[in-house]
Structure formats: structure tokens, C-alpha cells
């Protein structure tokens with residue numbers, strides 16, 4: 001992994017040349033002849049990001065127990081002996097109440113339309129309901145090969161699983177794979193089922209890449225993960241993290257200046273917490289994670305800023321959307 005970012009200039013601290021940076025690098029042996037894209041879609045909290053991380057054998061996507069954790073299409077690249085799979089981790093499909101959420105559902109929709117193979121994830125620990133029926137209609141819009149992944153089997157009895165399998169079989173799905181993404185149980189089978197659907201073709205991205213997103217975006221995401229894990233009620237939905245500045249102070253020390261956006265003053269107070277304990281604990285967790293992730297010491301300056309109703313603010317949303325852009329293929 002390299003850290004070539006310059007100190008930030010824009011709202012997100014993204015310099016003009018940042019779109020040339022693909023900083024996540026992995027060492028890969030010869031990559032086989034197959035290639036294609038796979039969209040991981042489903043309702044919020046189904047375990048899409050957990051599964052993608054397991055398949056990539058790296059923590060690329062952030063994960064939390066709060067729904068709507070993923071807000072953009074996240075590209076994860078797996079290059080191995082059989083070929084290259086480009087995964088699209090997507091926001092969970094839900095009824096959108098804000099402009100941000102409409103963007104999220106649109107991002108999932110676009111990934112679904114773009115992908116060569118669709119992987120529909122279902123959380124089997126939740127009773128089947130209207131949301132699952134909606135997802136079925138949703139994936140029915142595309143003609144690409146589809147795989148149903150029944151996730152979180154560690155939380156249910158086998159006898160409760162069988163009717164779920166039968167239900168999806170009845171709907172015409174040939175491939176239904178029960179897994180526990182959390183325990184990495186059954187995930188390899190997902191890959192085994194994907195490969196035969198992919199054609200021979202050149203690798204889509206440089207096989208050394210794990211992802212295509214700017215490192216600053218991935219860092220902001222990791223900070224946001226810590227906020228999600230340490231907040232509750234409506235707060236996880238109403239925060240965003242922006243990188244305001246990024247400075248390589250010396251070899252082995254990076255200073256990162258980040259803001260946590262909240263929608264209201266009251267939310268800001270909650271994030272900061274009594275005597276600053278909330279923000280301190282978020283900052284400590286984030287710093288430890290970033291030091292391990294970036295492989296160097298990190299000075300993390302975290303501030304909380306109120307941006308009233310930012311989830312409806314197209315300018316802010318467009319700045320946030322600029323971060324995880326995709327490289328032209």
C-alpha cells in the first residue's frame with residue numbers, strides 16, 4: 001500500500017490529481033482467463049459487505065450492526081488463478097426518505113444493471129416479509145444469472161432454513177447457497193458458483209489492485225464505521241465523515257484532519273459526549289484502526305460540525321459522492 005495523497009484542497013480534501021490514485025495494492029500470482037462483475041445486492045444489514053470482505057480476504061468495506069451502513073457502490077477486486085471478479089458491494093435497498101437515500105438506492109440499482117452476475121443476499125435470521133418480496137421483484141428486472149445467498153445461518157435452526165430454500169427454489173432460482181459470512185462458512189461455494197458464469201476476457205482492472213477508490217474515501221469510511229459502532233437511534237443515519245486535510249508529517253507519521261457532520265446541534269452534542277468522552281472514544285478507536293490499516297503512525301484530528309439537513313443538500317451529497325468515483329474502464 002502506498003500513501004501518495006497530497007494535503008487536501010477541496011471539501012473532501014481531494015486534490016485535483018487524486019483520481020489517478022488507486023492505492024490499495026495486493027500481491028497476486030498469475031491471473032486466470034476469466035473476468036466479470038458481480039453485484040452483491042439485498043436489504044440493509046443482510047451481510048453484503050461482510051461477505052465481500054470475506055471473499056476478498058481483506059477488510060475493504062465497513063461493516064456495522066446498523067442498517068444502511070454502505071452508502072455507495074464499493075468496488076472490490078479479486079484476482080486469482082481462475083481470473084478476476086470485480087465485486088460491487090451496494091447500499092441495502094430500502095424505502096428512501098431523503099435525497100441521500102434516493103442516491104443510495106439508485107447506486108444499488110445501477111450496480112445491479114451493470115453486473116454480469118447478481119448475488120442476492122438474504123438475512124435468514126429475519127422473518128421473510130414484504131422487503132424480501134420487493135427484492136425479488138427488483139432482481140427480476142435483470143436477465144443476468146442470479147445466485148441467492150442465504151446468510152446468517154449461524155443464527156437459525158436447520159429446520160427453519162429448509163422452507164426458505166424451498167421458497168427461493170420455487171421462485172425459479174437454481175443456485176441457493178446457505179452461508180455464514182461472519183464465520184466464513186460457505187463463502188468459498190459462492191465463488192465456485194460465480195466462476196462458471198463468467199466468460200474469458202482480459203482482467204478489468206490491474207490485478208494488483210484491491211479497489212479503485214481513493215484512500216481518503218476508505219479512511220473516511222473507516223472513521224464513519226467507528227461512529228456507527230458507538231452511536232445509536234437516528235444518529236448513525238445522520239452522520240457523514242469528510243477528510244479536510246491529510247499531511248505526511250515525516251516518514252511513518254500521517255496527520256489526518258476529519259470532520260464528522262451531524263444534522264443538528266443536539267446530535268453534535270451527543271457525538272461529543274459528556275466531557276468529550278464520546279468523540280475521544282471514537283477518535284481512539286479510529287486511530288488504532290487507521291494505524292493498522294495504513295501501516296504507520298496516525299495523528300487524527302476529529303471535529304464535529306453541524307451541516308443542517310445535509311442529507312437533502314445536493315452540494316454536500318455531490319461532494320461525498322465524488323469520493324468513491326469509479327475509474328473509466
Ligand SMILES: Nc1nc2c(ncn2[C@@H]2O[C@H](COP(=O)(O)OP(=O)(O)OP(=O)(O)O)[C@@H](O)[C@H]2O)c(=O)[nH]1
Nearest residue numbers: 044045046047048049050068069070092180181182
Ligand atoms: N450472526 C451473523 N451476523 C452477520 C453475518 N453476516 C453479517 N453479520 C452481521 O450483520 C451486520 C450487518 O452486516 P453488513 O455486512 O454491514 O451488512 P450489509 O448488508 O452490508 O448492510 P448495509 O451496508 O447496511 O446494507 C453486522 O453486524 C455483521 O457483523 C452472519 O453470517 N452471521
Ligand SMILES: [Mg+2]
Nearest residue numbers: 048049069070
Ligand atoms: Mg454494507
